[in-house]
Amino acid sequence: MINGLERYKKKWNITTENAIKPGLAAITAALEEIGNPHKQGRFVHIAGTNGKGSTAALLSAVLRAHGKTVGSFYSPGIIDVHDQIQMNGEPVTRQALDHVMCELSKVTTALTDFELLTAAAFLQFRNAAPDVSIIEAGMGGRFDSTNVIDPQVAIIPSIAKEHTNFLGTELKDIAYHKAGIIKKWKPVIAGPLENEALQVVKEEARQQHAELIIPNSPYEGELKLKGAHQKWNASLAYHAAMEVLGAEFNEAAAHQALAQAEIAYRFETAAPGLIFDGAHNEASIHALVETIQADFPDEQVRIVLGMLRDKDYEKVLRKLETISDNFVFIDFSNERALPAEKLFRLSNSKIKTIKNLYDILPVTADEEVTIVTGSLYLLSDMRKPGIPFLSEYLNVSD
Template identity: 60%
Template sequence: MINGLDSYKKKWALPSDPAIKPGLETITAALAELGDPHKTGKFVHIAGTNGKGSTAAFLTSILREHGHSVGNFFSPAIEDLHDQIQIDGVPVSPEDLDRVMEKLTGIKTPLTDFELLTAAAFLVFQDKAPDYAIIEAGMGGRFDSTNVIDPEIAIIPSIALEHVNFLGDSLEKIALHKSGIIKKWKPVVVGPLPPEASKVVEETARSLHAEVIRPAGPLEIELKLKGSHQKWNAALADEAAKELLGLAYDAEKACKALAGASIPFRFEEIFPDVILDGAHNAASIQALADTVTTCYPDRPIHIVMGLLKDKDYIAILRQLETFGTRFTFVDFENKRALPAEILFSENRCKIKTIVKSCDILPVHKHKEVTIVTGSLYLLSKLKRDDYRIFQNLRR
């Protein structure tokens, strides 16, 4: 489900399929009909289980601090499809996207919703001509519709178990998908991966004569984005910037850019002691746990959450229970949403409740920190439609 896409599909009679269908044949054929817009410009490709959005935000900030214009294609949306396609941090306007969607009416190749949006992003970048376009893979990498580009550099921040029904049930299988974004003779910047995944990435890179670049460690600078994992993501972005900018790279500008970079739903404190974090799998929940226990070692923690059905909710609950003192589970409108009742019944915490996303969430207690986490679809809906929830949370 891509929020906001249906209105364009209806207006221009675009018959795209909402199903997930990994593969490159149809998107390649459709782009050929459009004149191959993905073959124009300089691209950066990012694939990984976690850290894609943050790494993209860090790299975007560095490149812009050096005077370059930057396009971004993020996945999934924060609020709707417009913020998935950005130029210099500004979401594509409805007017610009409407013109692009009109162009897509002429293609004969049947596409999925995500392929349609991918094609739209390439048309926007062709029209706006940013110096660089940073493309985030939607799922996996090798057979993701974004993997039609020949990027200047690839980045793989992390690899963990996810989307096992599509990507496979082992780190090796998932790494094979992620490493599919590596291109011949082009460098790849790699984060701290599990040994099994690292081996696959290295073998793939070797077969393509691609240099593997690993940061010496996390950057030890103060960042607006909280958590030790963000210092790793900053290091990845910094290494990528050095490769892209060459002799023009300025360390002072890079540090300034990294320190000021931000992205929604990455430990985002929207009100005092009310934090939104889009952690939705075991690896990102662990990073959230580390950040919470570091920032709030002596505070009671109220967890507000909702998840999609394809997540390992049992493992996620067990991790959250190590630091959460009470839980609120949210039912939200999405075909892939896991019923809150399931989370409620499996949760071992004694203090817990269920609410609908349209309800006012329980007012948090004195000295309590509220962490709203899980699906980005939930967080974006709450922030977009139910802002009054957060206003009540701070009372």
């Protein structure tokens, strides 16, 4: 489910399938009907298990610091469909999205929701003509609907086990999908990958005659973003900007942009004592736990957790239980959401409750920090109209 997309489908009488159907045939045919907007402009393509959104946002910040206009396509959104398509860091307007949806209403090829949104992004970027468009793959890469572009550079921040029902159960299988975004003669920048995945990426780069760039170390400058993993994401963004900008690249501008960048749901302080983090699989939860231990070594931690049923939720829960024995399990509105009761039954924590998303969370004591995590869709729901203002969760005033 893509929050807010239904409004446009109803307005413009667009019928789609709310399903995941990897493959490029439908999106290619649909884009052909509207003049192949994906063949216009310059692109950066990002695929990986974790770090895609952060790397995209960091790269956007660096490019804009060099005076470039930047389009960005994210998956999923922060609040709804509008922030999945951005221009210079700002969500697409309803007027602009209406314009592209009107054009897409004439397409006869049957599409899924995500294929429709991908096509909308390409149309918006054709209309707005940014200097660079950064495209985040939705799932996998090779057969993801975004993989119709010929990017100037590809980025693979990380590879871990995810979506095994679609991508395969072995790391090399998943790497095969991620490496599918590598294009002939175009460089690819990769983060610190496990050897099994790295060998797949190396072989794909060799077959495509693509230069493989692997930074030797994480970014060493200052960041507002918390966590060692963000240092690696910043390093990838820095190297990607060098490739995109060439002789225009300015080190000072890049460092300043990275130092000032803030990204929603990446260890974000939503209110005093309340942290939002979009970690949703074993690898990203591991990074979250390390960041919590580094930033809150002496505080009591309460975990508010809601997850999708197709994630490895038991491993995530066990990892989080190493730093807390106080959990609130949340039901939220997504057809893939795991019932909070399931997490409750699996949990070994001493203190555990189930809450509906629309209930006000328990007040946090001064010496306690609350971490809301498990799904970007949960965090998006928490910022929908009708949810109590965030400070009310902590009973603090502005």
